[in-house]
Amino acid sequence: MKDILTFSLIASTIRLATPLVLAALGGLFSERSGVINIALEGKMLAGAFTAAAVTHAVDTRLGMGNASPWIGLLAGMIAGLFIAAIYAVTCIKFKADQVVSGAAINILMLGIPGFLSGAFFLSSGSTPQIPKDHLLPQSPVVIAISIVALVLVIWYVIYKTPFGLRLRSVGENPEAADAAGVSVSKIRYSGVLIAGLLAGMGGAYLSIGQSSLFTRNMTAGRGFIALAALIFGKWRPLQTLLACLLFGFTEAVSIQMQGVYKLPSGDDIPVQFIQMVPYVLTIVVLAGFIGASRPPRALGIPYEKEK
Amino acid sequence: MPKLARDLLFPLIAVVAAFIVGGILILLVGDNPIEAYRLLLGSAVSWPDGIGYTLFHATPLIFTGLAVLVGFRCGLFNIGAEGQLYIAAFATAWVGITFANLSSWLLIPFCFAAAILSGAFWGAIPGVLKARFGSHEVINTIMLNFIAVALVSYFTQYHYKVPGDPILQTAPIGAGAHIARLGKFVPGFPERIPLNVAFLLALLCCLLVYVFLWRTKWGYEIRATGSNPFAAEYGGISIRKQIVLAMAVSGALAGMVGINEVLGYRYRYYDGFSDNYGFTGIAVALLGRNHPVGVILAALLFAALQHGGIYVDGFSEHVTKDIVQVLQGIIILFVAAEAFFKWLVGRRQRVIGTQHVNLENPVIVSKEI
Numbered sequence: 052m053k054d055i056l057t058f059s060l061i062a063s064t065i066r067l068a069t070p071l072v073l074a075a076l077g078g079l080f081s082e083r084s085g086v087i088n089i090a091l092e093g094k095m096l097a098g099a100f101t102a103a104a105v106t107h108a109v110d111t112r113l114g115m116g117n118a119s120p121w122i123g124l125l126a127g128m129i130a131g132l133f134i135a136a137i138y139a140v141t142c143i144k145f146k147a148d149q150v151v152s153g154a155a156i157n158i159l160m161l162g163i164p165g166f167l168s169g170a171f172f173l174s175s176g177s178t179p180q181i182p183k184d185h186l187l188p189q190s191p192v193v194i195a196i197s198i199v200a201l202v203l204v205i206w207y208v209i210y211k212t213p214f215g216l217r218l219r220s221v222g223e224n225p226e227a228a229d230a231a232g233v234s235v236s237k238i239r240y241s242g243v244l245i246a247g248l249l250a251g252m253g254g255a256y257l258s259i260g261q262s263s264l265f266t267r268n269m270t271a272g273r274g275f276i277a278l279a280a281l282i283f284g285k286w287r288p289l290q291t292l293l294a295c296l297l298f299g300f301t302e303a304v305s306i307q308m309q310g311v312y313k314l315p316s317g318d319d320i321p322v323q324f325i326q327m328v329p330y331v332l333t334i335v336v337l338a339g340f341i342g343a344s345r346p347p348r349a350l351g352i353p354y355e356k357e358k
Numbered sequence: 359m360p361k362l363a364r365d366l367l368f369p370l371i372a373v374v375a376a377f378i379v380g381g382i383l384i385l386l387v388g389d390n391p392i393e394a395y396r397l398l399l400g401s402a403v404s405w406p407d408g409i410g411y412t413l414f415h416a417t418p419l420i421f422t423g424l425a426v427l428v429g430f431r432c433g434l435f436n437i438g439a440e441g442q443l444y445i446a447a448f449a450t451a452w453v454g455i456t457f458a459n460l461s462s463w464l465l466i467p468f469c470f471a472a473a474i475l476s477g478a479f480w481g482a483i484p485g486v487l488k489a490r491f492g493s494h495e496v497i498n499t500i501m502l503n504f505i506a507v508a509l510v511s512y513f514t515q516y517h518y519k520v521p522g523d524p525i526l527q528t529a530p531i532g533a534g535a536h537i538a539r540l541g542k543f544v545p546g547f548p549e550r551i552p553l554n555v556a557f558l559l560a561l562l563c564c565l566l567v568y569v570f571l572w573r574t575k576w577g578y579e580i581r582a583t584g585s586n587p588f589a590a591e592y593g594g595i596s597i598r599k600q601i602v603l604a605m606a607v608s609g610a611l612a613g614m615v616g617i618n619e620v621l622g623y624r625y626r627y628y629d630g631f632s633d634n635y636g637f638t639g640i641a642v643a644l645l646g647r648n649h650p651v652g653v654i655l656a657a658l659l660f661a662a663l664q665h666g667g668i669y670v671d672g673f674s675e676h677v678t679k680d681i682v683q684v685l686q687g688i689i690i691l692f693v694a695a696e697a698f699f700k701w702l703v704g705r706r707q708r709v710i711g712t713q714h715v716n717l718e719n720p721v722i723v724s725k726e727i
Binding site: 169282 | 383387388389435437487490491493494496497498500501502504505508509511512515516634637638640641644676677678679680681682683684685686687688690691693694695696698701
C-alpha cells in the first residue's frame with residue numbers, strides 16, 4: 052500500500068478533483084441561493100463538448116495554436132452559462148419544478164453533443180483529437196495553486212461581501228430577504244448563472260485538460276459526484292473542496308489499483324467498491340450519521356413574491 | 359377549460375413545441391426536418407417490425423413511468439428507477455441461474471417475485487432514509503443509482519460471468535424461466551421480435567396502479583400524503599409509512615423491467631442494458647400527467663422515437679439518433695414549465711384584450727377611468 056501513496060497519486064488526485072471542485076463550487080452558488088442543481092452534469096457536458104469543439108476549430112481553422120485551449124475554455128464557460136440561463140428561466144421565471152427541469156437539462160445534454168458532433172464532425176458523439184501541446188496546463192502545482200486561490204475568492208465572496216450575504220439570506224429565508232429589499236429572483240439568477248460558468252469550466256477541464264477530446268457522456272456522473280461533494284461539504288466552500296479532494300482521491304486510487312494489486316486470494320481488487328465510496332458517504336452524511344448536513348432552508352422552493 | 363381537454367391539450371402542445379424546436383435544430387445542422395421526422399415516426403407504424411419493436415420498447419417505459427407516477431402521487435421524486443431496475447434485473451437473472459433446474463411453474467413465479475421484491479427493497483431504502491432521517495429522496499435515489507450499477511457490475515464480473523466471456527454478462531438463465539414471446543400467439547407475428555408477455559403485464563400494471571391509487575385505502579392515503587402532507591397527518595395518516603410504502607411500490611414497478619429484459623428478451627443479465635429507462639420514465643410520467651392511461655400514451659411516443667432513432671441514424675445525412683434524446687429533454691422542459699404556455703397565452707390575451715377595449719368600445723375605458 053505504501054508505494055502507491057506517491058507523488059503520482061497526489062498529482063492524479065488533484066487532476067481528477069479539479070473538475071469536481073469547479074462544478075461543486077458552482078453548485079454551491081446556486082444551492083445557497085435556493086435553487087437545487089441536479090443539472091450540474093448537463094452543464095459539465097455542455098462545457099466539455101463546447102470546449103473541445105471550439106479548441107479544435109480555432110486550432111485547425113484559425114491556427115491559434117497555444118491560445119486555442121484558452122478560447123476553448125472560455126467557450127466552454129459560455130456554453131455552461133447558456134444552459135444555466137435556460138435552467139434559470141424555467142426555474143425562476145416560470146417556477147417549474149427544479150428537479151424536473153434539472154433532469155430535463157441532463158437528458159437534453161446527453162443528446163445535444165452527439166447530435167452536433169454527428170452533424171459537424173460526422174462522428175458518433177466525439178470530437179477530433181487535439182494535439183497535446185494545445186491543451187490546458189496540467190501541472191499539478193499550477194492547478195493546485197489556482198484551485199486554492201479560487202476557493203479563497205469564493206469563500207470571501209460568500210461570507211464577506213454584501214452579495215454573499217444576500218445570496219445566503221435568499222437561500223435561507225427569501226421572504227425576509229425580500230422584505231429587506233433584496234430582489235430574490237435577481238440573486239437566484241446570479242447564483243444559477245455563476246454555477247453554469249463554473250460547471251462549464253469544470254467540463255472544459257475534463258475534455259481539454261485531463262483528456263484531449265470529447266467523448267460521448269464523458270462526464271460519466273461527475274456532475275453528480277460534484278453534487279455529492281457539495282452535500283458532503285455541507286454547502287460550505289472549504290469543506291466542499293476537501294470533499295472533492297477525497298472523492299478525487301478515491302477515483303485516483305481505483306485507477307492506480309486496477310490490475311496492479313491483487314487480493315491474497317489472487318483476484319483483482321474489485322474497483323466497484325472503491326467507486327461506490329462517494330455515493331455511500333453522501334447517503335450516510337445526509338442521514339446525519341456523521342454530523343448533520345443541513346441544506347439551505349429554501350432549497351428547491353420557487354419563490355412567490357407577495358402581490 | 360374542462361379537465362380532460364386540459365390534460366390532453368398541454369402535453370400535446372409540449373410535444374408539438376418540442377418538435378418545432380427540434381426541427382429548427384435539424385434545419386441548423388443542414389438537414390430536412392420533415393424527412394427526419396418521417397424516418398423517426400414513420401418507421402414505428404410498419405407491420406410487424408415497427409409496431410412490434412415500438413411495443414417492445416414501450417414495455418420498460420410503462421413500468422418506469424408507473425414507478426415515477428406512484429412516487430409523484432405521494433409527493434416523492436423517484437429518480438432512482440434506473441438503479442431499482444438494475445438491481446431487479448440482476449436478481450431476476452440470479453434466481454433464473456441458481457434454480458435453473460426447477461420447472462417453469464415454479465421458476466417463473468420465483469423470478470417474478472425476485473424482480474418485484476428486489477426492486478421494492480432498493481426503492482424502499484430512500485423511503486426509509488426519508489421517513490427516518492428526513493434526507494431528501496432525490497439525492498439518495500441518485501446516489502443509489504450509482505451504487506446499484508457498481509454493485510451488479512461487481513457481481514456480474516466476479517461471480518456470475520461465464521469464464522472467458524469478453525462481454526460483461528451473466529451465464530444464461532434456465533430454459534424454464536423463459537416467458538413466451540407474443541409471436542407464439544399472434545399469427546403472422548415473427549418470434550424474432552422480442553415483444554413478450556411482459557408487455558401484457560405492463561398493461562395489467564397500469565390497471566392495477568389505477569385501482570391501487572384511486573380505489574383502495576392505501577392508495578388514498580398515498581395520494582392524501584402527496585397532495586397535502588400536513589392535512590394527511592392531521593387526518594390520522596402516518597406520513598412516514600406512506601413514504602416507505604410508495605417508494606417500495608415504485609421500486610417494485612421499476613423492478614418489473616427485469617422481467618421484460620431477462621425473462622423475455624436476453625435470457626441473462628447483460629451489464630448496462632438499460633437505455634436510460636429510469637430517466638425516460640420521468641418524462642413518461644410527466645407527459646402522461648401522472649395518470650396510468652397517460653403513461654401508456656407517453657411510453658408509446660417515446661418508444662416509437664427510440665425505434666425510429668435507428669432509422670434516422672442510418673438514412674439521414676447529418677441527423678443522428680441523438681435527436682431522440684434532444685426531443686425528450688425539450689419535451690420535459692416544456693412540460694415542466696407549463697407556466698410558460700400560460701404566460702404566452704396570457705400575454706396574447708392581454709394584448710388582444712386591450713385592443714378590444716381600445717378599438718371596439720373606447721367608451722368603456724373612459725367610463726372606468
